[in-house]
Amino acid sequence: MNEKEQKMTTYAESDLRQFCKTVLEEMGMMGDHAAVVSESLLRANLEGVDSHGISRLPIYAKRFTDQRINLTPSIVMEEKSPSVLMVNGDNGLGHVISYKAIKKGIEMAKQSGVTAIAIRNSNHFGTASYFCQLACEENLACIGFTNSPPGIAPWGGKEAFFGTNPMAFGFPTGDDQPVIIDLSTSIVARGKIILAEKQGQMIPDGWAIDEKGEPTNDPKAALNGSVLPLGGAKGSALALAVEILTGLLTGAAFGPHVKSIYEDGEKGNANVGHFFILMDIEKFMNVNVFFESIKSLLVEMKDVPKAPGNDEIRYPGERRKRERDKRQQEGVQLSESVLEELQSLGSRYGVEFPLPLSSQQAINR
Structure with a gap:
């Protein structure tokens, strides 16, 4: 279909x-x-x-x-220093673990200025942008990373090794439309291929290769093969960097050792790792001055002469806000x-x- x-x-x-x-x-x-x-x-x-x-x-x-994900985890948070928070998620769902960690990290960052959060023993946490938005609501900037089950072959390989390893950035603007940059280090999030298979759709050219390393439009073949990295070798390098932050520095699993919740035959915890950096704007400069500056930046960016066929330049976060307003109504x-x-x-x-x-x-x- x-x-x-x-x-x-x-x-x-x-x-x-x-x-x-x-x-x-x-x-x-x-x-x-x-x-x-x-x-x-x-x-x-x-x-x-x-x-x-x-x-x-x-x-x-x-x-x-x-029982491959703990429905009622006992999440343990350890403040290693005023600016470092280590979290053991007890194999809970990543949304809950990361939410609680971000809330605690916000408290710490408002004291120390910058807080790094390292999370291990977690699972899929949804969109990284969600946690950046939580920080922006408190006038904090946020950078978030997560690893995931193998989805990207290292550049030059044909077998998936890295996860699609998303990263997100959030910057408050003083209103309900922060700058939110959320992207995977693959050319497309693997979840879109999973959804395409579920809905019986083919996938576009350039998204993935099959087990033989050949380009494919079949989502099932893509899931058995590899998603292509964003920007070729550069995307593969970014995937490695995210893997080091989320898999090694947190004490979580890395690369092919991260388990997939979609594989029925998998045994053991997924042990996904997440890493966040929170920055309290007020500790760097007056927050209202920052809001004025970022809005000036965005206005000037949007005023750049438009390329043929384009009537608007949007900054990351605008589409999300417009779509949210539309879908809340429709x-x-x-x-x-x-x-x-x-x-x-x-x-x-x-x-x-x-x-x-x-x-x-x-x-x-």
Whole structure:
């Protein structure tokens, strides 16, 4: 089934968020943890990053059930110095571990100016941008990294070794539209290929190679092969740097030793590593002066003469904000395949799946 054959149904974001939270609570997750996971997933959907949204809930649930992810982790945080926080996530879900670590790191950074957070024994944490946004809300800048199961071959190789190893940067602007830069060191996030396979779609040229090292448009062959690095050898080098920060400096797993939650045959904890750097703007300069400066920078950047075919220059974070505003009004679309998985999951735990917006509007009429 290709993309055009996939029927899309629209739901209110608030309804999907509540469904997600209730399912997790029914599974045994604490309410505050469930709220964090639901917020992270649905924010991804609102911002148009559907590959990291509610479509991930079924695989998380499956790994909770088979005890490959700890539903109720005892997260241990150790302040090694006023500016270094080491975190053992006890094999919990990365959203919860990173949220709690960021909140603690914000407190520390407001005292020390800069705080580094090293997290081990974690799992997938959704979008790195979510944690940068949390820091920006407190007028802190943030740089975030995570490793992941093998997805990228080292430059010149044909077998996946590095994860897609995303990195994100967040800078507050004094309003609700911070500068948010979120990218993987692969040419595309592996989650987009996973979602393409789930929805029966082909992938574009230049995204991946198969097991033989040949270019492929088949998402299944891509997942068995390797995603291509961003910018060739430069992307491969960045993937290595992220691997050192998140896999070695944290004490987590690295490269092919990071387990995939999508592989049923895997044994042992994923042991994903995350690394964050938080910077309190006020410790560097007056925060209002910084806001004036960054806005001047962005205005001047956007005023650069436009190349043919372009009527606007956008800074990273603008598209996310516009998409979020739009989807909050118009709803979040789910494909048939994702919808079937979520409805099945809800039935298993006695949680009714919400009505689509079209049905609600018909009832209201």
